[in-house]
Amino acid sequence: MFLFKKRKEEKKKQEQTKQKQTPEEKEYLFKISLLGDGAVGKTSLRRRYMGQGFTTQHLMTIGADFAILEKEVDGIKVTWQIWDLAGQESFKNVRNMYYRGCFGALLVFDITNKQSFLNLDNWLKELLKHNGRGPIPLIILGNKVDLEEQRQVSQEEVNQYVENLKKRFSKESIEIKYLETSAKTGLNVEEAFETLGSAIFSYLKAKGRF
């Protein structure tokens, strides 16, 4: 009986210290996912962000790849849990469980592949269906900008798409942004994750969970 009471008091103390912690002292765990058609460069972007370089080979992701790493966002320590999902249609059923509880997503298409841009809506639908959290911050990434001469998707059409999404989710406290990246040269890769991280902090603040 005495032990039980002591444990309860300890737990209460722990809760109180947690509440007193400033955002800089707290530790945040951000589960995010990378979505988009097969071969658009999801794994390459994740590897680049993790400092693992770039390879020209396409090693198709089977089901999902999972990575964990610590990086600061806005001066606050964040543990990223990155789910890099397989883009191929055949992995559709396996993917669903990885969406659950994600705080944000990087929606990737390949600027040299129009269809991968047109399919973004399907990816978004899949995410919203299985996430269990409602709309979450989204960063749209037009990848492979180093192949500018093969571009099939103009920045204007993506901006238009993003504007429509913003209208669609105008009642939600989520940010939606567009960035062009290259996993090959590293252009905007850090920015992509940092922008998503900042958007997640804004989302948590709006939900009173910061």
Ligand SMILES: Nc1nc2c(ncn2[C@@H]2O[C@H](COP(=O)(O)OP(=O)(O)OP(=O)(O)O)[C@@H](O)[C@H]2O)c(=O)[nH]1
């Ligand atoms: N030129 C160029 N090639 C890229 C870029 N990003 C990825 N690639 C190439 O595109 C191919 C597919 O890259 P992945 O990162 O494996 O694609 P993925 O989206 O993870 O594909 P799945 O796992 O099958 O869904 C590879 O051959 C990469 O080398 C880029 O920014 N520029």
Ligand SMILES: [Mg+2]
């Ligand atoms: Mg992959």
